[in-house]
Amino acid sequence: LEQGARGGYPQTGLRKQDPGYYWTYTGLLEINHCSHVVVDGLNIVDTTGIAVHIRGSSSEGQTKPEAPKSKFTSTDILVKNCRMHNARNRTVFIQNTWDVTVQDCETSYSSWANSGGAGNTIRNCRYVYFYRNTIHQQAGEAWIADANNYPSEYLYFINNVVFDCEGPVLFHGASRIICVGNLVYTTPQDDEAGDKGFGQGNKGIVIKSSECNDRERRVSDYSLCAGNIVVNRNVGIMIRNDIEDQERCPGVTDLKPVRWCYVLNNTIWNCATNFLMQYNMGEGNVFKNNISVHSNGREHVKSPRDSQPGWDSDYNLYFGSQPTLDASYSGPNDLVINPKLKDPEYINKGELDTETRAGYLANFKLIPGFDDATGFRIMSSSPAKDAGVKVSAPKGWPEMGDYIDWAFSFKPIEEKIGSNPRRAGAWDRGAHEFRVESTIKADFSARPLSGESPHVVSFKDESTSSSSMTSRFWDFGDGIISTEKDPVHQYGQGQFTVSLRVTSSAGTDIITKSNLISVTAPSAPAVERVTDGIKVLYRFNEGAGDTIYDVSGIDLPLDLKISDPNSVSWLSQGLDIARSTVIVSSGPASKINNACRATNEVTLEIWLKPRNKQQDGPARIISVSKNMHSRNIMLGQGLWGTQPTDLYDLRLR
DSSP states (O other), X not given: OBXXXXXXXXXXXXXXXXXXXEEESSEEEEEESOEEEXXXXXXXXXXXXXXXXXXXXXXXXXXSTXXXXXXXXXXXXXXXXXXXXXEXXXXXXXXXXXXXXXXXXXXXXXXXXXXXOBSEEEESOEEEEEESOEEESOSSBSEEEEOSSSOOEEEEEESOXXXXXSSOEEEESOEEEEEESOEEEOOOOBOTTOOBSTTOSSEEEEEEXXXXXXXXXXXXEEEEEESOEEESOSEEEEEEOGGGOTTXXXXXXXXXXXXXXXXXXXXXXXXXXXXXXXXXXXXXXXXESOEEEESSOOEEEEOTTOSOOOEEEESOEEEESSOEEOXXXXXXXXXXXXXXXXXXXXXXXXXXXXXXXXXXXXXOOOSTTOOOGGGOEEOTTOTTTTOSOOOOOOTTOTTHHHHHHHTTSOOOTXXXXXXXXXXXXXXXXXXSOOOOOOOEEOOEEEEOOEEESSXXXXXXXXXXXXXXXXEEEEEOSSSOEEOOSSOEEEEOSEEEEEEEEEXXXXXXXXXXXXXXXXXXXXXXXXXXXXXXXXXXXXXXXXXXXXXXXOOSOSSSOOOXXXXXXXXXXXXXXXXXXXXXXXXXXXXXXXXXHHHHHHHSOOOOOOOOOOSOSOOOSOEEEEEEESSSSOEEEEEEESOSTTSOSSSEEEEEO
């Protein structure tokens, strides 16, 4: 979906911000008052309004936390595998809805900050899930759940990557929040003083009560901020009670603070202030098992104007020269390490003094493309290993306990929460527990497993590992080897045993499949044929199934699918097509098209026996075509109408 960025649109509903710059409050994709909607794989770019706008109606019944699902007119909506880019307003705006999931999407370059808003906005919703998304270069907040009219509840922001955004991930006057396993960072750039990214960018993650001008003065109850990594922001994680700001809210007496906020096992790196707890907090707040890394002597934890901290704080690790730590947030089991670092990148290189046991943080890079926070590990020699404390969920929301455990279990989001037990032993400090058991298992598939010589087989590596594969070694059993991921190999006559050895940082594993490939001698003398420049080859010797394999061994296979397998019968050396059906490639015929363009030549070789001589149309036998009408190359049987039916018709376009 695309909409030009300037001019040509009605003035109704548009607001002019500056000369030549217009934006609108509607979405290029609007989902209004809908239920059970799936949006999959769209590329939405260059809109003067909102890229994706999901909304229902606002009703008085929704203002109460116990409002039922029936009060919401938009429910059960899934947006996945989409790219939302360059929106003049917001990229994703979700209003007045129940149960919306946004996963595996990319949102970038919204301009809404010019009007005081955010790139992605959640407003007045229940049950919103943001999983595995990438959010970058957003003006304003990267992601905000605000408290306009009434608060949002049950918000799940998990395993997302947020980088180079002006504003933070912000939960504003919302309750029952799960913010787990995210990476938030600013790409480091040298400034005039030579600092590498120190404090560049706004805040990382913010949880706060609503401001005093909110007529309801919303409290923020029950929030889990755990297992996150924040790098190179002005503030790493900020917990703020805006209503306590008497300078901004003089005379306000019915104050509602932040309560039951759990800040656990986060790693904050090289921010101006790593943790900022601002203004008096409420009851039940917990601050434990976090790692704060500094190389410049700035604040680890700061709590201005906080005479009533309201925090259960202990078991944190403060790492860096001349650490500044508010006494209210220190506990008897805190650990402070001073490695006398000059640059935080030294930690990646292992250039630490002996006091830190030489590189206790692993696999961490301050560059774009770092997959997500789940890739972070502490090393087995780290003073953070087994140095944390188990934390239980608050009684008011026991569900939080499932996410406290799950945040460190390394399971994909699709799997059940709590399905993977934690490793035995004490809790660690910092984002994600140290993995004690590294796993690697070799496996592969091959097709087709039998045929006549020469026989081409496609192999696929299906091995699994707890870390990325570093090498593969195939032995095809005929004296030929390969190190490719998914090789294609041609066999002569015989029985062949195939093995695959895979290696990663988790170790090495090998699998051997005996007598896997069976190749017989040709059933007839070899026929001389043109093979130079061959691009696809189908032998029709599969014998079963709905797939005809391209065994040319050239580029990616262009396999064919039989739409109706009941219309065909497999022969010993061929395919009998008894009734009309379509046999079509699973993807575009790019390698054929590219070769034709490059050479201005094409050769078709087809061995067939017509079932009858009464075809017309012509009835296509083989074609390279965009659709049933636009055919670039076609060989068919019969002509049109009353014209002869016992002819072959070749068409080039």
